[in-house]
Amino acid sequence: MESKPSIPYVVGSKSPMAVAINSAAKAGEWIKSRVGSVKDLSTKYSPQDLVTDVDKGAETMIRKLILTHFPDHDILGEEGVAPGAEASAAAVTAAKKSEYLWIIDPVDGTTNFVQGFPFFCVSIALAYKGEVIIGVIYDPMRDEMFVAEKGKGAYMHGNPTRVSKEALLADSVIAIGFNPDSEVAAPINLKGITALADRARSLRAGGSAALHLAYVAAGRLSGYYEVNLNAWDTAAGALLVTESGGIVTDTAGNPYDIGVRNLIASNGKIQQQLLDVVSAAGATGL
Numbered sequence: 001m002e003s004k005p006s007i008p009y010v011v012g013s014k015s016p017m018a019v020a021i022n023s024a025a026k027a028g029e030w031i032k033s034r035v036g037s038v039k040d041l042s043t044k045y046s047p048q049d050l051v052t053d054v055d056k057g058a059e060t061m062i063r064k065l066i067l068t069h070f071p072d073h074d075i076l077g078e079e080g081v082a083p084g085a086e087a088s089a090a091a092v093t094a095a096k097k098s099e100y101l102w103i104i105d106p107v108d109g110t111t112n113f114v115q116g117f118p119f120f121c122v123s124i125a126l127a128y129k130g131e132v133i134i135g136v137i138y139d140p141m142r143d144e145m146f147v148a149e150k151g152k153g154a155y156m157h158g159n160p161t162r163v164s165k166e167a168l169l170a171d172s173v174i175a176i177g178f179n180p181d182s183e184v185a186a187p188i189n190l191k192g193i194t195a196l197a198d199r200a201r202s203l204r205a206g207g208s209a210a211l212h213l214a215y216v217a218a219g220r221l222s223g224y225y226e227v228n229l230n231a232w233d234t235a236a237g238a239l240l241v242t243e244s245g246g247i248v249t250d251t252a253g254n255p256y257d258i259g260v261r262n263l264i265a266s267n268g269k270i271q272q273q274l275l276d277v278v279s280a281a282g283a284t285g286l
Contacts (some may be wrong), residue, residue: 006230007262010054010278011079014069014136016070016126016133016183017134017136017147017149019065019066019069020124020125020126020134020136020147021069021082021138021145021147021183022063022065022123022126022137023027023061023065023066023122023137023261024062024106024122024123024137024138024145024192025145026061026065026176027058027061027062027106027122027138028121028122028138028139028140029088030057030058030061030119031054031058031106031107031113031120031122031140032055032140032141033092033140033283034054035113035116036116041180043159050222052107052110052114053112054106054107054113055078055106055107055110056106057106058106058107058122059077059078060078061078061106062104062106062122062124062249063075063077063104066144069101070100072100073098073100073101073102074095074098074100075101075102075103075104076091076092076095076101076102076103076104076231076232077103077105077106077232078104078105078106078232081230085181085184085185085228085261087124087160088231088261089107089261090228091202091258091261092230092231092258093178093259095231095258096130096164096228096258096259099128099129100126100127100128101126101127101130102124102125102126102127103124103125103126103127103231103232103235103236103258104122104123104124104125104130104232105121105122105123105150105210105232105233106122106167106267107121107122108120108121108123108208108209108211108232108233109121109207109208109211111207112206112207112208112251112285115264117207117264118141118142118210119141119206119207119208119211120139120141120207120211121137121138121139121140121183121208121210121214121227121239122136122137122138123135123136123137123210123232123233123235123236124136124137124236125239127235127238127258129135130257130258131150131257132150132235132236132238132239132258133149133239134147134148134149134150134236134239135147135148135149135154135235135237135238135239135240136148136212136236137210137213137214137236137237137240139211139214141213142227144156144214144238145157146161146217146218147240148217148236148239148240148243148244149243150166150178150239150243151243152241153241153242153243153244154243154244156214156218156275160244161206161217161218161219161240161244162218162219162244163216163217163219163222163241163244163246163267164216164219164220164267165219165222165224165266165267165269166222166267166269166270167269167270168198168270168273169196169200169223169270169273169274169277170190170199170200170201171201171211172200172201172222172223172224172226173183173200173201173202173204173221174196174203174204174221174222174223174224174225174274175203175204175205175206175212175215175216175221175223175224175225176189176192176193176196176204176205176206176224176225176226177205177207177209177212177225177226177229178205179226179227179228181228184228185227185285188227188283188284188285189227189228189279189283190227190285191224191282192225192227192248192277192278192281192283194276194280194281194282195277195281195283196225196274199277204221207230209224209226209233209237210233210234210236210237211237212224212226212237213234213236213237213238213240213241213248213265214240215238216236216237216240216241216244216246216266216267217219217237217241217243217244217246218244219244219267222261222266222267222270223264223265223266223267223270223271223274224264224265224266225251225263225264225274225278226262226263227251227261227263227283228262228285229260229261229262229263230258230261231258234248234249234254234256234258234260234263235258237265238256238265241265242256245268246265246266246267246268247266247267247268248260248263248265249263249264249265249275250263250264250286251263251264251275251279251283251284251285251286252275252279252284252286253271253272253275261285262284262285262286264278
């Protein structure tokens with residue numbers, strides 16, 4: 001069996017893509033080494049919204065690696081923003097004013113990481129004047145590096161990624177999420193989940209928004225729906241999906257930008273079907 005080509009992890013230049021790949025790989029390797037050895041576990045917005053010393057340490061590592069090469073760039077990271085939807089939205093609004101903005105989630109899927117459930121990743125994106133131009137998602141447990149550059153396609157270990165070909169929601173496997181905001185977002189999500197369960201072939205809740213989007217880009221899933229997400233959850237993955245031939249919008253069908261919190265992504269062929277089901281269920285979150 002022919003081995004798959006791998007993307008080099010060593011930065012040989014100051015290109016933003018090389019820095020993003022190197023940062024994700026180094027952080028991912030360290031995160032993997034810490035599975036099962038979490039020392040400092042606490043909560044943020046709710047008892048379901050966990051943060052660990054590993055999240056904080058990985059974000060510090062990524063920040064240092066980026067700023068070594070791009071000291072004048074701004075960084076928006078999950079661990080640097082106060083908990084809650086209002087604080088997240090305000091942080092993104094302020095960050096949109098940056099010329100170059102790195103958007104990072106050091107461990108997307110922290111609950112999975114804590115449990116030793118191998119579905120979590122590092123997510124790094126770079127936006128230029130509010131538009132995402134680079135997206136990198138690294139799954140350290142599977143050693144899968146998903147990368148995308150605006151207008152240049154998306155790849156996993158050098159191989160182009162393409163969205164799935166299902167034309168009907170009834171033939172599609174859709175990712176969903178159980179949001180940690182139990183008072184507002186979770187009930188809305190459950191409405192959408194209930195409606196989609198009757199219409200899709202099957203649903204999957206992996207627990208990592210970024211990996212869900214990477215899997216849509218790679219054709220492993222046909223779509224993804226969730227409300228109350230943050231820019232660091234979605235920025236890199238949204239670019240992966242669009243560069244793989246898919247579509248990402250808010251739950252009303254408006255084009256994606258880093259301020260979108262209620263999201264539907266798909267292979268494009270089932271996008272309107274997903275939008276219709278979510279809208280009919282009163283589950284847009286808008």
